[in-house]
Amino acid sequence: MTSETLLIIGAAGQLGTELTAELRSIHGNANVIASDINKPGNAQLNEGPFEMLDATDADRLAAIIDQYKVTQVYLLAAILSAKGEQNPRFAWQLNMQSLLNVLEIAREKKLNKVYWPSSIAVFGPTSPVDHTPQDCVMDPNTVYGISKQAGERWCEYYFEKYGVDVRSLRYPGLIGYKALPGGGTTDYAVDIFHKAIKGEHFESFLSENSYLPMMYMPDAIKATIDLMEAPSENVKVRSSYNLSAISFTPQQIFEEIKKHKPDFTISYNPDYRQKIADTWPNSIDDSRARADWNWKHQYDLAAMVQDILEQLPVYHN
Numbered sequence: 001m002t003s004e005t006l007l008i009i010g011a012a013g014q015l016g017t018e019l020t021a022e023l024r025s026i027h028g029n030a031n032v033i034a035s036d037i038n039k040p041g042n043a044q045l046n047e048g049p050f051e052m053l054d055a056t057d058a059d060r061l062a063a064i065i066d067q068y069k070v071t072q073v074y075l076l077a078a079i080l081s082a083k084g085e086q087n088p089r090f091a092w093q094l095n096m097q098s099l100l101n102v103l104e105i106a107r108e109k110k111l112n113k114v115y116w117p118s119s120i121a122v123f124g125p126t127s128p129v130d131h132t133p134q135d136c137v138m139d140p141n142t143v144y145g146i147s148k149q150a151g152e153r154w155c156e157y158y159f160e161k162y163g164v165d166v167r168s169l170r171y172p173g174l175i176g177y178k179a180l181p182g183g184g185t186t187d188y189a190v191d192i193f194h195k196a197i198k199g200e201h202f203e204s205f206l207s208e209n210s211y212l213p214m215m216y217m218p219d220a221i222k223a224t225i226d227l228m229e230a231p232s233e234n235v236k237v238r239s240s241y242n243l244s245a246i247s248f249t250p251q252q253i254f255e256e257i258k259k260h261k262p263d264f265t266i267s268y269n270p271d272y273r274q275k276i277a278d279t280w281p282n283s284i285d286d287s288r289a290r291a292d293w294n295w296k297h298q299y300d301l302a303a304m305v306q307d308i309l310e311q312l313p314v315y316h317n
């Protein structure tokens, strides 16, 4: 246990649900304040303090930080790639205003650390497709990707100009069974497990050969905590670190699931999300994360599929 007090913004989301639980096991329930725009149904989040917070409301954010004497903020609230395209101005407003509020408050109140996730969505049609390097052409063409790229520049700016210790990872598609994602292009790789467990047919909104970088949630949680616990001098990338584990297509994950569920069936009906997926990399070069703070993933496709098929029915019972 530490003397830090953490505020998680967007704690009820796909990543927030699991990260909040893990951070509470490290720092103690009372020292991790969960917050979200609505009160979540998830009982686990109520094992410690919970506050309602609209991530764009700077006054309420400041009041919560003062009330609990918060020393670290994890800003996870965001509109993801597919949903952002339905209302681009709202996505921009939420994704950018929430980050600027947190960075500014971290500067004013001299917070110890800030965490903010970026994404592979910062890359675009002319970025290198295979083993996409840390530094290369980035021409995102979704509002989500543009907000993540701009956000990365703001993070580095606040670190360089004001010494705010902000840290960030470019997550690939995250796959977990505890909470559902909302509005992403990689969500099919979560939905597919729920259909397989129910014994239902799965219709994929991406084509069979859409090869994308992905990661099992326990690896994403470990990467986040490893980065946040790394000595400041080891965190040499202050925009956002490339992060990688596995890449696969819908057909490949289907075949892996079918080894456990022989009757499972799939069909393909690509929609507007296919165009987004087509602009993202196949695979990511995360050698900087591996060198700077010893990042190493644990789960490959087979291990992830086996674990989810075992855990998902138990967890939701």
Ligand code: AKB
Pocket (backbone or CB within 6 Å): 080, 081, 082, 118, 119, 120, 121, 144, 171, 172, 173, 174, 183, 184, 185, 186, 187
């Ligand atoms: C999305 O699909 O929008 C996210 C992401 C890759 O950032 N999962």
